[in-house]
Amino acid sequence: MFQGIINGVSAIAIPLLILAIVGHGWYKKVKVYEVFTEGAKEGFTVAVRIIPFLVAILVAIGAFRSSGALDLLTSLLAPLTSWIGMPGEVIPMALMRPLSGSGAMGIVSELINTYGADSMIARMAAVMEGSTETTFYILAVYFGSVGVKKTRHALPAALTADLAGIIAAVVVTQLVFG
Amino acid sequence: MINTIWLVLMGGGILVAAFQCLGLDYSSASGLVMNPSFEPLTTLTSGLFSSAKASVELALGLVGIMALWLGLMRIAEESGLVKIFARAVRPIMIRLFPEVPPEHPAMGAMVMNIAANMLGLGNAATPLGLKAMQELQKLNKVKDTATNAMATFMALNTSSVTFIPATIIGIRAAANASNPAEIIGPVILATGVSTTVAIIMIKFLQKLPKYKLEVPEATAIDEQGEI
Numbered sequence: 333m334f335q336g337i338i339n340g341v342s343a344i345a346i347p348l349l350i351l352a353i354v355g356h357g358w359y360k361k362v363k364v365y366e367v368f369t370e371g372a373k374e375g376f377t378v379a380v381r382i383i384p385f386l387v388a389i390l391v392a393i394g395a396f397r398s399s400g401a402l403d404l405l406t407s408l409l410a411p412l413t414s415w416i417g418m419p420g421e422v423i424p425m426a427l428m429r430p431l432s433g434s435g436a437m438g439i440v441s442e443l444i445n446t447y448g449a450d451s452m453i454a455r456m457a458a459v460m461e462g463s464t465e466t467t468f469y470i471l472a473v474y475f476g477s478v479g480v481k482k483t484r485h486a487l488p489a490a491l492t493a494d495l496a497g498i499i500a501a502v503v504v505t506q507l508v509f510g
Numbered sequence: 511m512i513n514t515i516w517l518v519l520m521g522g523g524i525l526v527a528a529f530q531c532l533g534l535d536y537s538s539a540s541g542l543v544m545n546p547s548f549e550p551l552t553t554l555t556s557g558l559f560s561s562a563k564a565s566v567e568l569a570l571g572l573v574g575i576m577a578l579w580l581g582l583m584r585i586a587e588e589s590g591l592v593k594i595f596a597r598a599v600r601p602i603m604i605r606l607f608p609e610v611p612p613e614h615p616a617m618g619a620m621v622m623n624i625a626a627n628m629l630g631l632g633n634a635a636t637p638l639g640l641k642a643m644q645e646l647q648k649l650n651k652v653k654d655t656a657t658n659a660m661a662t663f664m665a666l667n668t669s670s671v672t673f674i675p676a677t678i679i680g681i682r683a684a685a686n687a688s689n690p691a692e693i694i695g696p697v698i699l700a701t702g703v704s705t706t707v708a709i710i711m712i713k714f715l716q717k718l719p720k721y722k723l724e725v726p727e728a729t730a731i732d733e734q735g736e737i
């Protein structure tokens with residue numbers, strides 16, 4: 333039932349939003365087609381402008397992951413994370429989440445398949461997936477798209493928030509499902 | 511900081527791969543054994559090239575979706591819909607972004623982006639967020655340096671205020687979880703913690719000498735006025 337509502341909201345949200353925008357435009361006598369194409373024109377330039385930043389970030393993350401450096405870091409961190417009750421299997425997820433969205437998604441799917449969707453490990457990874465974001469990707473792309481190079485305090489603040497989010501995910505999952 | 515992290519990811523990756531080429535293996539029976547091979551480095555190299563290629567494909571794949579949402583966004587701006595949205599959450603927005611004039615289009619774009627994030631509409635959130643950054647950049651006096659408003663917006667974005675984590679619920683449903691949506695409560699709690707920490711950190715760090723804007727905003731405006 334609850335699940336049905338969630339699925340319904342997800343299915344309806346985008347069509348409804350588009351209808352509301354176009355409908356309100358028509359009501360306010362906006363020349364919807366002409367104005368749409370005018371705005372859409374920027375799509376290409378914005379997408380092309382973020383290419384150098386995407387290449388820089390994704391290549392570095394690829395190197396770190398495919399070389400086995402990520403696994404090495406995982407084994408180094410394991411004694412620390414057991415302190416807050418975080419199973420070692422979830423560490424790669426916590427490390428990958430700020431770096432790569434598709435990488436993190438791959439890890440969650442793997443954990444769900446290996447340990448079962450209702451296991452503590454899979455639930456913890458799922459909560460992490462839902463409650464944190466791909467920090468490096470967002471910072472690189474958003475700042476890159478407008479040509480900002482000096483990002484000041486944005487990265488340290490975002491990484492601290494990620495750490496807090498990951499710890500909160502571990503604690504909350506244990507409290508709710510433990 | 512981004513330079514250091516980038517260097518660690520890139521250099522660390524290459525060094526670890528190079529070390530693995532030695533093929534060191536230890537067992538009590540045969541002691542330390544060495545099995546040299548170049549395979550870890552060749553795997554790394556092909557991985558580097560394929561990620562470079564994939565990032566361009568990712569960016570070009572965004573073109574259509576970007577165009578769609580930027581087009582719709584323009585309609586919503588012209589019709590005044592964005593202003594209506596922005597006005598509804600104005601009390602919160604002016605506290606979070608005191609540097610941005612309340613009626614500025616940047617406020618509307620940021621509100622739309624945050625709303626898309628909350629509903630888990632990932633592919634709508636990115637174009638709207640990039641639009642918001644363009645609007646914030648118009649208010650920026652030093653074009654290569656982030657403003658306080660930009661950093662705050664980034665902190666909100668990366669800590670992802672989420673109410674409906676649609677993708678992960680879908681994955682759990684596909685894996686036959688007994689109740690796929692049960693993670694919503696924990697997700698809202700955890701995301702609440704990270705967003706709170708993000709806002710506290712951003713407001714605290716922006717006052718530190720290390721992160722202070724190099725050009726004070728008042729002088730910056732004067733300089734701009736002469737141009």
